[in-house]
Every structure is written in structure tokens, then in C-alpha cells.
Amino acid sequence: MAGSKSFSWTADKKYRIKHGSERESWVFCNMEQLALQGLLIDGGKVTIHTQNSKGAVTQVQYNGNTLTLEKPIIPPKKGDCLIAVRNIVDLAKMNTDDNIKIADVKIGFYTKSQTQMKSEGFNPLTRLIKDIEHGIKDRTRNSREHGFDNSELIKATDLGLNDLNKKLSREASNTHMRDVLATIANQISDIEHELRRTPVTFIGSSLLIALNITVPSNSKVFIIDPDHPIYWGDQAEVTSLPASMLQGAELTPMLVQKYWKSYCRGLDNLFEDIADGQGISGLELIRI
Structure with missing residues (x-):
């Protein structure tokens, strides 16, 4: 999958939480205004909810929900952010055993x-x-x-x-x-x-x-x-x-x-x- 920066799946595998830029976040935030609905995968900027003793992110807030990460990831650097991206496998599956x-x-x-x-x-x-x-x-x-x-x-x-x-x-x-x-x-x-x-x-x-x-x-x-x-x-x-x-x-x-x-x-x-x-x-x- 695209990108080489730190990322983690959420525990329920519904979202991939990754590092991104404010430009990318802006596109997701304005998906409707840009007429990109249905073209751009569902996603958006998240806020940090919980960090462990080393400062790594373990939970984020997205659309009013707290999402737990499978593995901790480092916080974004200044000027960047964390972005949730929908798991496309969920969107493509009709049955649990689909290939x-x-x-x-x-x-x-x-x-x-x-x-x-x-x-x-x-x-x-x-x-x-x-x-x-x-x-x-x-x-x-x-x-x-x-x-x-x-x-x-x-x-x-x-x-x-x-x-x-x-x-x-x-x-x-x-x-x-x-x-x-x-x-x-x-x-x-x-x-x-x-x-x-x-x-x-x-x-x-x-x-x-x-x-x-x-x-x-x-x-x-x-x-x-x-x-x-x-x-x-x-x-x-x-x-x-x-x-x-x-x-x-x-x-x-x-x-x-x-x-x-x-x-x-x-x-x-x-x-x-x-x-x-x-x-x-x-x-x-x-x-x-």
C-alpha cells in the first residue's frame, strides 16, 4: 500500500491510521466541495486521544469515535497530521471468505x-x-x-x-x-x-x-x-x-x-x- 511512513491498522481493521500532510487532510475534509465523493476513498484527519509512556500514539478520535491502534505509532511532526483511511478490503468483500x-x-x-x-x-x-x-x-x-x-x-x-x-x-x-x-x-x-x-x-x-x-x-x-x-x-x-x-x-x-x-x-x-x-x-x- 502507498506510502513509506509510520502507520497502524485500528484494532477492528476498519481504518489504517497513517502520517499525512495538511494538504492531504484538506482534500479529505473538502471531499464533498471538491466533488470527490465516491472517487476518493473515505477518510479524514484524526486527533490524538491516548499516548503511551514513550509518547507513541495508541488511540485516536475520528468522527466522534475512539479508535484503538493495533500498534503504537510515533506522533506526526510539526506541520503534519494523522489521517484515517478506510480499509478497502471491507468495501470490496461480499462474503467473509472472498478472495x-x-x-x-x-x-x-x-x-x-x-x-x-x-x-x-x-x-x-x-x-x-x-x-x-x-x-x-x-x-x-x-x-x-x-x-x-x-x-x-x-x-x-x-x-x-x-x-x-x-x-x-x-x-x-x-x-x-x-x-x-x-x-x-x-x-x-x-x-x-x-x-x-x-x-x-x-x-x-x-x-x-x-x-x-x-x-x-x-x-x-x-x-x-x-x-x-x-x-x-x-x-x-x-x-x-x-x-x-x-x-x-x-x-x-x-x-x-x-x-x-x-x-x-x-x-x-x-x-x-x-x-x-x-x-x-x-x-x-x-x-x-
């Missing part, structure tokens, strides 16, 4: 922009180091070339070749897997279509995909890790923007279009990669 596989697919041709790093207060040297680091990540994930990284999706299909399309052709008789991928292709298409109507885009994020091999129609796809948003809507319609948040007004129209097209193109390419390999007809996206 669920999870894939985290990186979306976007870029990991983080120079403008974003500047807004976060990175000095020129740190920005250069971070730019090299993100460039390496982008290239190892092939995200610069395709706008997505489906390596986890390929692993989740368990079909044994290096390329998703070749795998699907080889396993054409695997009806359940084909139905699963047809279901998630439709949902990716819906996400891409709906994002065209929202006043926000992302320099990069991930899609969290739950493949229900037992009941293919209950497979789920959601946006997660919306840590690098760009907002160009009316500020009066949302809560106060974090200081490190990129606004359309701070960027040239060309840059806004660049990142908006980058993100949508990544979704578009992922959809086509799955749909083409499946021979799925009647599923089309409008290219930008």
Missing part, C-alpha cells in the same frame, strides 16, 4: 513539482536533491513514460509474465480475472470522467484497487494519497487552504493544464492498458 487482492497503482507523469517543493519551504539544494530522488522514482516506475505504474496490479493478477497485456492474452480462459479487470476498467473510466468536472487535480497520487476474485462485480477502485493537489476553484467554497497548497492562481494556466492533463492521461493510459488487454469493447475515454 481479495490489493494493488496500489501510482498515477501521473510527475511525483512532485518544483513549485510544490518551493511552497513547502525546501531550499534550492534540498529541492535539487528531492528532484533527483523523485526523478529516480518516476523512472523506476515507468511513470514518466506511461503516467502510471501497474507493477502491483500485475503481481496481484498472479498470471506470471512481465507485461499485463501478454498475461491477459495468455490467460484468456481466466473468466473471473477478466471480469475483475473489466470491472476496475469501468471504474477507472468513471474516475477519469468525473475528475474533468472537479476544481482540483493532482500532480500525482495513487489508485488503490481491490480485486475481488470471488465476486468480480464487487471489485473497487479509489484515489488515495492525494498529497499534491492543485485547486483552482472559489476559495469561499472550501476550508482555508494550507500554506503549502498549490493554487491555480499561483501557477500559469499552462502549468495547471500540464498537471491536469498529466494526471488524466495517466488514468487514460491505465484504462487502455487494461481494456486493450481484455478485449473489452464499448469502453472509451476521450483523449486530451
Whole structure:
């Protein structure tokens, strides 16, 4: 699953509690205003309720409920926060014994922009180091070339070749897997279509995909890790923007279009990669 920072499941396994930024928290808080309901996985900022003798967090408050963590996690650093993210397995399961596989697919041709790093207060040297680091990540994930990284999706299909399309052709008789991928292709298409109507885009994020091999129609796809948003809507319609948040007004129209097209193109390419390999007809996206 996305992210390398400290996290813990809640004792009931309903939520994953993780470190996040105020930008990410802002997106969750304004999910309805940003027209992201049903596209972004359910979640939001939590407050620390209980810490152990070493200062690690053992319980948090979320939506009026106290959630106990499976394992203690370190408190967030200044400027960051803790975020609860719904367990997608719960959302995808129809029966307790359903076979669920999870894939985290990186979306976007870029990991983080120079403008974003500047807004976060990175000095020129740190920005250069971070730019090299993100460039390496982008290239190892092939995200610069395709706008997505489906390596986890390929692993989740368990079909044994290096390329998703070749795998699907080889396993054409695997009806359940084909139905699963047809279901998630439709949902990716819906996400891409709906994002065209929202006043926000992302320099990069991930899609969290739950493949229900037992009941293919209950497979789920959601946006997660919306840590690098760009907002160009009316500020009066949302809560106060974090200081490190990129606004359309701070960027040239060309840059806004660049990142908006980058993100949508990544979704578009992922959809086509799955749909083409499946021979799925009647599923089309409008290219930008």
C-alpha cells in the first residue's frame, strides 16, 4: 500500500491510521466541495486521544469515535497530521471468505513539482536533491513514460509474465480475472470522467484497487494519497487552504493544464492498458 511512513491498522481493521500532510487532510475534509465523493476513498484527519509512556500514539478520535491502534505509532511532526483511511478490503468483500487482492497503482507523469517543493519551504539544494530522488522514482516506475505504474496490479493478477497485456492474452480462459479487470476498467473510466468536472487535480497520487476474485462485480477502485493537489476553484467554497497548497492562481494556466492533463492521461493510459488487454469493447475515454 502507498506510502513509506509510520502507520497502524485500528484494532477492528476498519481504518489504517497513517502520517499525512495538511494538504492531504484538506482534500479529505473538502471531499464533498471538491466533488470527490465516491472517487476518493473515505477518510479524514484524526486527533490524538491516548499516548503511551514513550509518547507513541495508541488511540485516536475520528468522527466522534475512539479508535484503538493495533500498534503504537510515533506522533506526526510539526506541520503534519494523522489521517484515517478506510480499509478497502471491507468495501470490496461480499462474503467473509472472498478472495481479495490489493494493488496500489501510482498515477501521473510527475511525483512532485518544483513549485510544490518551493511552497513547502525546501531550499534550492534540498529541492535539487528531492528532484533527483523523485526523478529516480518516476523512472523506476515507468511513470514518466506511461503516467502510471501497474507493477502491483500485475503481481496481484498472479498470471506470471512481465507485461499485463501478454498475461491477459495468455490467460484468456481466466473468466473471473477478466471480469475483475473489466470491472476496475469501468471504474477507472468513471474516475477519469468525473475528475474533468472537479476544481482540483493532482500532480500525482495513487489508485488503490481491490480485486475481488470471488465476486468480480464487487471489485473497487479509489484515489488515495492525494498529497499534491492543485485547486483552482472559489476559495469561499472550501476550508482555508494550507500554506503549502498549490493554487491555480499561483501557477500559469499552462502549468495547471500540464498537471491536469498529466494526471488524466495517466488514468487514460491505465484504462487502455487494461481494456486493450481484455478485449473489452464499448469502453472509451476521450483523449486530451
